[in-house]
Amino acid sequence: MTSKRWRGFEFRNYPIAYKLIVSYTLLTALPLLLLVYISYTQYARSVEEQIGEYMPRFLYQANADVGKHIDELTTLPEILFNSDSILAILRRTSYTQRSELNRDQYAMNSYLARTYTNGRNADVLGVFVVSNDRLFSSSKLNFKETDWSRTITDYAAGIEPSGKVRIILPDEIDVQFESDVPYVFMLQQINDVDNRKYLGTMLIAVDLSFIDDIVRNFEKNARADLWVMNPSGKIIYHTNRHLIGSEDKDVAKYPTLNGSFRTNATGQDRLVSVNQTTDRGWILLHSIPLRDLTERTDLVRNVTVFVLIGIIILTSVIGVIISYSMTRPLKKLTGLMKTVEMGDFQVDLKVQRGDEVGMLARSFNSMIATIRDLIQQNYQIEIRQKNAELYALQSQINPHFMYNTLETIGMAVEEGETEVVVDMVTLLGRMLRFSVSNQSKFVTIAEEVQHVRDYLTIQKFRFEDRVSFEIVHHMNENDFHTLFIPKFILQPIVENSIKYGLETRKTLEIHIAVSEEFGARSGKRDVVLRIRDNGPGIPPDRVIELEQSLKKSSLESRSSHFGLVNVNARIVMMHGADYGLQLHSIVGKGTEIMIRIPMTRGEAISNAND
Known part of the structure; x- marks a missing residue:
């Protein structure tokens, strides 16, 4: 009894198509798929390790270039001391007539425009000098705040005198330009060397867009993020302009500030590389999805898998055709296909069998149902495309x-x-x-x-x-x-x-x-x-x-x-x-x-x- 039951489950009793598929899968498909998987995994790991090793070096060089450029800009306040007439205006503490103040305002603003904001310094967005309750300014952009002059004057009045140039973030002064360009203020106390007196405070708004040119040399992936923040996590520059001014609350959790690590904080596996300067403490970060690192490998893997699946399906179909004679169902199928060719997709191949012929009938019915769905989807896509074109025309x-x-x-x-x-x-x-x-x-x-x-x-x-x-x-x-x-x-x-x-x-x-x-x-x-x-x-x-x-x-x-x-x-x-x-x-x-x-x-x- 047991011997008869075992013979009922013998491999030779299964359909030939099933035998061909199983044999081909065991002898060819599975080893190839295993080989592809192992090769892909090893290559992806190698790429990740290489990027994690070399990217901090690139960030170090980029951070150095940014710092060098900032250092060059910190020399701009010194130009103010080259003009004796401007120093005379700053030394003046009172006016007997309003016209004298207006004349000094005009002369000072004109000098700031000629010297700083009229093309010589492309990175300077605006210059503001506060001296004896007077505000002299020249700016390429307007502020969003209507009382910005009072805000800058009050801020400058509360700064303790210092001989060093200080980098001030926009939110510290509580003013913001109407444009979304990234920028910081450089603050320099103006001291009269000859008379040893404090003359005022100078603020220069510096456009940080020059960082785009620096980082573009080694990163061209559109899905990669690159940003600069101060030690507390305040984002000073970001390739996504909308994030400038926000805070990176995860900075305290970073395992290193000079190296690379993996993270899944945003729900996506990413490789993050970090470098921090020693002088200002600015942190330069680069983040890229791990799948982007192996994008080319993914393409090869997918093509290989599709080819293998195609070979398996083709071999199975050939085995089914050779193994069985399906004259009657095929004739019925041929008639239904002609009906479909005439545009009638409301057909159904009714074959109630459990073998390969029945599988073919069900596959045919599934294909027709899919075609009907695709036709409906294409119709909806055409309507949506028309609506999109209407919106584009209006916008x-x-x-x-x-x-x-x-x-x-x-x-x-x-x-x-x-x-x-x-x-x-x-x-x-x-x-x-x-x-x-x-x-x-x-x-x-x-x-x-x-x-x-x-x-x-x-x-x-x-x-x-x-x-x-x-x-x-x-x-x-x-x-x-x-x-x-x-x-x-x-x-x-x-x-x-x-x-x-x-x-x-x-x-x-x-x-x-x-x-x-x-x-x-x-x-x-x-x-x-x-x-x-x-x-x-x-x-x-x-x-x-x-x-x-x-x-x-x-x-x-x-x-x-x-x-x-x-x-x-x-x-x-x-x-x-x-x-x-x-x-x-x-x-x-x-x-x-x-x-x-x-x-x-x-x-x-x-x-x-x-």
Whole structure:
């Protein structure tokens, strides 16, 4: 009885396909896979050890280069003593007239600009001298804080006199530039050597971006991190600018400050190399995922494994085909395959067998189900891609109008028009809120009109009587505040009017009208926006070329009328070819652009956003 049961489990009683797979796996696949695994493990370990040994040396050299550059910058305060007139200003302790103070302010600020911030020293962001409750300054960047001058003055007043140059982090002074560049302050006490008196304090804001050039020589991996911090863990420089100013709380847990070690603090195995300077105590760290060190080996390993799996599958299929005759199931399978070729994927090969034929039937059914899933996935991908393109078209406009707006505010600041600057900043703030607060692709007509009104008002401040505008609407007030249109469709067109109109016209007049009209192509009541100017107009051949660009479904280049093409492309992609831009222009008379959009309510917008 036992002998019969054992014979029932003999290897020769199993299917031939199973025998071939088992035999091939035992004799070929398993040894090869084992060899690949051992080779990969040994190589990965060797690479990790080599990087862990050599990277601290590179960091030592980079740290030395950084320190050398900082030492060169610490000599900058000495230049101040080369000018007798500047020292005379610093020695002065009182003024009988306000004009004398203003004259000294101008002379000192001009000297600081010429000497430090006007191109000679690319790494200097700003220079600030505090002397006898006076602040002299020259800066390439603006501070975020409005009372920065008082903050710097108070900080300088609380510093104990010292003859050495001190490195001050921005958070110690509690001021921050508007730009995200990494920087530190170098503080130097100004002493009158001749009279042995304390004249003031000098702070130089130094751009640490030069570290990028130093570390780029030995690290080009985009996923590697490199940062500099002080002994307490305060990050002074980081390849990820958003982490500058934060703290590395794990610095106390580092097993070494001059060497390499593995860590999994972020949930990912990384190799960290560290080097600390002996003079300032700054710590330079390099962190890279371990898998990036063996990226090429991983590729070879994966290819080898896939080839082995392919050989195993191929050998198994051949064994199955040779071992069994599957005439009837294959004929049925052939018929179903022809059905699939005609585009009908709703098929099912029903074979209720437990052998290889049944396995083939189940594999076929699984393949068809996978194809159906892939078709559905590709359809969803196409829809998402279209939405992504719509978002890209909209976001490309923002830098265009922001640049012009900031330039206008800068001109007003230079002219000292305080009230105008306040009004312009208020308008800019509203424009920024409009840009970033609403992530939808649609806004109400009233919101879009208010946005372009703010833009034109800023341009009015800039060009004064050279620009005049009028905005009217001939529609129901409720519709004006409840109907939705695509976001940022008016400003690009108005920008073009101002750009080309002011080149040839002393006075540019812009008229914007919003109305409801019947659309011949759509057959419905549509929203129509007309933007008319008295600019130079567009030549007929250029009008034809531009109309052809508007008919294209994609943006091929950033032409001079990129804004018009952008707006038209977004409207067509959102609402169809019956809507978009129409252009009418007469050379020497002006240009009128008509935007036609369907009347869209809030319910449709909610569905579109979902």
